[in-house]
Amino acid sequence: MSKTILVFAERREGALRRVALEALGAAKRLAGKDGTVHAVLACFGGAADSAAELIARGADVVHIADDPSLEHYVPEAYIAVLGAAMSAVRPDALLLGHTASGRELAPRVAVAHSAGHIADVTAIEVAGDGSDVAFVRPLYAGKAFERRSFLPGHPWVITVRPNNLPPAELCDSGERGGSVAVLAYTAPPLLTAVRGIVRRTRGQLDLAEADVIVSGGRGVRSAAGFEPLHELAAAFGGTVGASRAACDAGYCDYALQIGQTGKVVTPQLYIACGISGAIQHLAGMSQSRTIVAINKDSDAPIFGIADYGIVGDLFEIVPLLKAEVLRTKVTG
Structure with missing residues (x-):
């Protein structure tokens, strides 16, 4: 069964976010062989490369x-863009990334267009001719999963969790073509004005989209203690996260916080350094593909979910790991 699917192609600093490409890949699967995939870009200049x-x-x-x-994200403006796109395309489904903006936009668009809404999707199951579709999402901080479907008769609005679905692959240059259309959009009255954006995380990768995260907890002991973690993360080509305890202690900015009250991440590799493993932290990283725990306390709860555990001083182990990663890159 073919469908018309619309994707909100979210950008960051002028480039497409990876979750936008993951949503596009899901859209192609949902649309079916004879379906149509549309994407919408909200921007102020510089859209040609993204398109x-x-x-x-x-x-x-x-x-x-x-x-x-649309130069900066402002909810009223972006909701108006998605509303115009929904009216122009009249899709069977709208897909967005489960990001800060996607979480805000999706329910508003769903209400405005009498659509069903399923959030934080980590897997999509399509059976038969495509008429039977189920969306998998985590519950209870990842301890359980549910499969949800939509009732017929209304459009769908879906947010997909970053780093869980495969991104759309490049097509052969001669295989297909596409077109660009100007969306009829009139800026609504804006209740918010963005005067400037201050980056507080050293220009690092987005935690939600990173393949490797080196995370520090109270055991890092100070802001300076995070420097070896940054060096290890850089060796992997990854980024740095933190537990709430480390943020509360002032060792790092809350923008790095991972957990129930922070960001939820699913990297290929998660290295927990000096993190005890409180349930609130596990809620944000327990779905990581491979978890490595480094802690001096052999009874720390983090070892209960770790694939690999190292009992020892992180300030001795982390430099050794960095040296080995760099050596492997040179000899490999």
């Missing part, structure tokens, strides 16, 4: 809303 990449990865039509009100 070309979306088409190269399978979008049939890219709708561009280009306006000064």
